Amino acid sequence: MTPPESLDIAEQKRRFHWQCRRGASEVEVVLNAYLERFFEVDDEQRRARFARLLECEDVDLLEWFTRRSEPEDPELRAFVAELLDRVAQKG
Template sequence: MFTEKRYNRLKWACRRGMLELDVLFLPFVEEAFSDLDAEKQETFERLLTCDDPDLFAWFMGHQKCDDPELAEMVKIILDRVKV
């Protein structure tokens, strides 16, 4: 369960050094995070611990994420943006 403090830390972690990632993560956490089940919320939190160059490569399609859970979360976020 995400407490308000943990959720606020998560929102802070969404602020990256790259605009391309910021425009994906912050709207996602504000608008869709609460709709995820607990397991996917944990996966999203883990995704935010990854390095920005890896995240950029995964989200821009330059590289495939080897972790299946993280790859699924990348897909969820990208699918939401395409809608």
């Protein structure tokens, strides 16, 4: 499989769109909102963090997105907090 960083942004977004399909609709809403609103304009580091987030289990994502818990990894914790704040903003 081709590593995400070697794909162009549009191809990454297309592949990630399918990875955003999850068992919990609450998780899908957050992932898809980020993908549609911010993915293309974000820098490579944030896109890489999003790719890492997509590797996580649905149950963990649901806990994090409902703010019942946080990722142990500090970098992922900061990204999840930022993602939730950004997605919650209108416009």
